[in-house]
Amino acid sequence: MIKSKTDYLEYLERDRKALKVIKQNFLKQLVVDFFFPNVIYIFQRKLRKVEYYKNTQTNIFRKMIYLYFYRDYRNYQLKLGFSIPPNTCGPGLSIAHYGTIVINGNAKIGANCRVHIAVNIGATGGTKKAPFIGDNVYIGPGVKIFGDIKIANGTTIGANAVVNRSVLEENTVIVGVPAKKVK
Incomplete structure (x- = not known):
């Protein structure tokens, strides 16, 4: 901040x-x-x-x-x-393209993250708890991340993945609907 x-x-x-x-x-x-x-x-x-x-x-x-x-x-x-509300993204933010990107005001994104087009990061079920995303995370095009979850540092989230569970292991690749670890 x-x-x-x-x-x-x-x-x-x-x-x-x-x-x-x-x-x-x-x-x-x-x-x-x-x-x-x-x-x-x-x-x-x-x-x-x-x-x-x-x-x-x-x-x-x-x-x-x-x-x-x-x-x-x-x-x-x-x-x-x-x-993208103020005070949600850390330093080194890289937005790949202009287009629809929606981030909840309660979400926190760490340093050196790359965000692509059509990304939605938000809360779920009317709660105010939103995702906490670590440092050096790559968020591919069309990714949806929601809920009270944590994404570990160095995670790569593949295109069109839906992430609704925490990813606590660093330097992993997750893809799919719902997102699962592949590497």
Whole structure:
């Protein structure tokens, strides 16, 4: 969770590296961003800025800044088809494509996770308990993860899998409906 300006800058840098966005000199970067904007990286920067202002607001002026950035962030969410609440994803988040991605506000996703299109991470049966996903997890296209479950570090979840049970063994591959360990 972003609690300081240092955390904010670290999250931005790790997200940039995870998305493989190349740092260039200022003028070249302006031209590239103008003609070929990386909309996912722009979204993630907006997400991190909202998290920073939400977690560090101390007075009415900062609250107003937060509301301004939140409005901009919400517009980008609608534009790209994402529903990713602040403070759910750790640093190094890599969103592979824009399109439908829905994450419950109570879910927690660890560092260096890769999320593909048509992913749904949520609660089940009207409860507020949502999944806890560890670090370095690959979530393939069309994956559904729901319930009060834990996904261990280094897990790879294959395309269109439905995960409704905890995966406690690290560095495993799970696939299928319902998801089962294959490797």
